[in-house]
Amino acid sequence: METFGRRLRAAMDTRGPLCVGIDPHAALLARWGLPDDAAGLERFSFTVVEALADRVAVLKPQSAFFERFGSRGIAILESTIRQSREAGALVLLDVKRGDIGSTMAAYASAYLDPDSSLRADAITVSPYLGVGSLRPAFDAAAAHGGGVFVLALTSNPEGPSVQHAQTAAGRTVAQTVIDEISQLNAGASDLGSVGLVVGATIGRTGHDLSAVNGPLLAPGLGAQGGDPAGLAAIFGGSLRNVLPSYSREVLSAGPDAAALRAAAERAATACGAVIG
Numbered sequence: 001m002e003t004f005g006r007r008l009r010a011a012m013d014t015r016g017p018l019c020v021g022i023d024p025h026a027a028l029l030a031r032w033g034l035p036d037d038a039a040g041l042e043r044f045s046f047t048v049v050e051a052l053a054d055r056v057a058v059l060k061p062q063s064a065f066f067e068r069f070g071s072r073g074i075a076i077l078e079s080t081i082r083q084s085r086e087a088g089a090l091v092l093l094d095v096k097r098g099d100i101g102s103t104m105a106a107y108a109s110a111y112l113d114p115d116s117s118l119r120a121d122a123i124t125v126s127p128y129l130g131v132g133s134l135r136p137a138f139d140a141a142a143a144h145g146g147g148v149f150v151l152a153l154t155s156n157p158e159g160p161s162v163q164h165a166q167t168a169a170g171r172t173v174a175q176t177v178i179d180e181i182s183q184l185n186a187g188a189s190d191l192g193s194v195g196l197v198v199g200a201t202i203g204r205t206g207h208d209l210s211a212v213n214g215p216l217l218a219p220g221l222g223a224q225g226g227d228p229a230g231l232a233a234i235f236g237g238s239l240r241n242v243l244p245s246y247s248r249e250v251l252s253a254g255p256d257a258a259a260l261r262a263a264a265e266r267a268a269t270a271c272g273a274v275i276g
């Protein structure tokens with residue numbers, strides 16, 4: 001079975017390294033002339049999938065915007081994931097889960113088990129209960145060719161108060177997460193299947209990403225003020241493993257499919273100039 005890391009590398013090589021988030025904000029539904037209900041959510045999500053799933057490497061539905069509409073929203077999330085994968089995009093489901101190991105196993109089964117209706121290619125997780133508590137997700141990912149992206153240095157301004165704090169060992173919390181994930185990916189050929197989330201807004205922080213050997217999701221571009229020109233300072237020699245991620249910046253070009261594609265193309269070109 002092909003690992004997620006290898007599938008992602010192949011997708012980034014053939015389609016270019018770009019992730020587009022599917023974040024159906026109420027404000028975007030209004031901007032697209034859609035009602036703020038399940039029908040609007042469905043139209044929005046399917047339009048994005050139809051416009052982009054056959055060309056971008058990764059689509060990243062943000063679960064919160066689907067959960068907002070209860071069971072109907074979850075059913076639309078299931079179809080969004082399925083249609084995206086059928087059209088050839090890898091799906092990174094942004095759910096930011098993290099719990100004690102026994103509960104984490106249930107989350108892992110919900111999102112990474114091939115028999116689950118919510119099965120995605122990869123999920124986002126939070127290491128706040130300790131990286132070790134995420135083990136069931138790493139194991140499920142390995143068993144099913146899936147991936148896991150662990151929050152390390154997030155794009156929001158509140159992140160550094162926790163992530164830059166020093167541990168008793170004299171490293172920052174974020175560096176501890178980075179180092180533990182690096183160990184998990186050690187020996188993986190080309191790209192490991194456990195990624196990190198490192199915001200495109202954080203600037204130069206002095207964290208060492210050189211040993212990660214896994215994908216580096218960079219959200220925060222566009223709407224949050226992150227600029228592709230800033231990626232080199234953040235990622236240094238690891239730029240080849242960076243997956244830049246845009247949501248509102250691209251989505252606000254809709255609902256016209258050609259306009260969505262053009263916005264994604266502009267984002268890819270701007271990032272490509274830095275990532276190469």
Ligand SMILES: O=C(O)c1cc(=O)[nH]c(=O)n1[C@@H]1O[C@H](COP(=O)(O)O)[C@@H](O)[C@H]1O
Nearest residue numbers: 062124154155197199219223224246247248
């Ligand atoms: O895991 C994420 O994707 C994520 C991590 C992070 O540090 N910052 C961040 O903004 N995100 C997500 O990325 C998306 C950013 O959306 P835009 O700001 O509209 O591009 C949202 O769905 C966030 O939840």
